[in-house]
C-alpha cells in the first residue's frame with residue numbers, strides 16, 4: 241500500500257476516537273513519559289502543539305513548562321521545510337502558522353538549538369514494528385532528525401507520541417525517513433533500540 245493510502249487510513253482511525261478517548265490516551269501517554277528516567281530531573285523538552293485529532297499535548301506541555309523547560313516547533317522562515325524550536329515562557333506571544341498550528345512568535349533569544357534539547361516529542365500519523373514513522377508529509381521531522389540520525393546529537397532522545405490505533409506492522413519507508421528509537425502509546429512504551 242502506498243504512503244498516501246496509509247496516511248489516509250491512519251488519519252481516519254484517530255479521527256474516529258471520541259474526545260473522552262483522546263483525553264484518556266493523553267493522560268496515559270503523559271504518565272508513561274513522565275516516569276522515564278530522562279524526565280526525573282529538570283531538563284529541556286521539545287514538544288508539539290497538538291491540533292485536530294493528534295494525541296493531545298496541552299496538559300502535558302503545561303506540566304513540562306512548569307517542571308522542565310519547554311520548547312515548541314516554529315516553521316523556519318527562510319530554510320523551508322525545516323523547524324526551529326523556541327522556548328515557551330509566560331510572556332510567549334502566539335501566532336498561527338500556515339497549517340493553522342499555533343506557534344511561539346519568532347524571537348531570536350528564544351531559539352533553543354537542537355543540541356540543547358534532551359528529549360524531543362515527535363507527532364506522528366503512523367509507526368511500525370521497526371519505529372518507522374509516517375508524518376503529515378512535509379518531511380519536517382525527517383530533516384530535524386537527520387543530524388541526530390548521523391550521530392551528531394548524541395544527547396537528544398527523540399520519542400514519538402501516538403494512539404495505539406496508529407500502529408501498523410510495516411510502513412513503506414524512504415531513504416530520508418528517520419526511524420524513531422521509541423514511541424509511547426497508552427498501552428506501552430515501544431523501544432526499538434537494538
Ligand SMILES: Nc1nc2c(c(=O)[nH]1)N(C=O)[C@@H](CNc1ccc(C(=O)N[C@@H](CCC(=O)O)C(=O)O)cc1)CN2
Nearest residue numbers: 288289290291313339341363375376377378379380381
Ligand atoms: N502539532 C503538530 N505540529 C507540527 C507538525 C505536526 O505534525 N503536528 N509538523 C510535522 O511535520 C510540522 C508541521 N507540518 C505539517 C505538515 C502538514 C500539515 C497538514 O495539515 N497538511 C495538510 C495539507 C495542508 C496544505 O498542504 O496546505 C494535509 O496533509 O491534509 C500540518 C503540519 C511542525 N509542527
Ligand SMILES: Nc1ncnc2c1ncn2[C@@H]1O[C@H](COP(=O)(O)OP(=O)(O)OP(=O)(O)O)[C@@H](O)[C@H]1O
Nearest residue numbers: 373374375376377378379380381382383386416417
Ligand atoms: N533529510 C531530508 N533531505 C531532503 N529531503 C527530505 C528529507 N527528509 C524528507 N525530505 C522530503 O520531504 C518530503 C516529505 O517526506 P515524508 O513524506 O517522509 O514526510 P513525513 O515524515 O510524513 O512528514 P513530517 O516529518 O513533516 O511529519 C519527501 O518527499 C522528501 O523529498
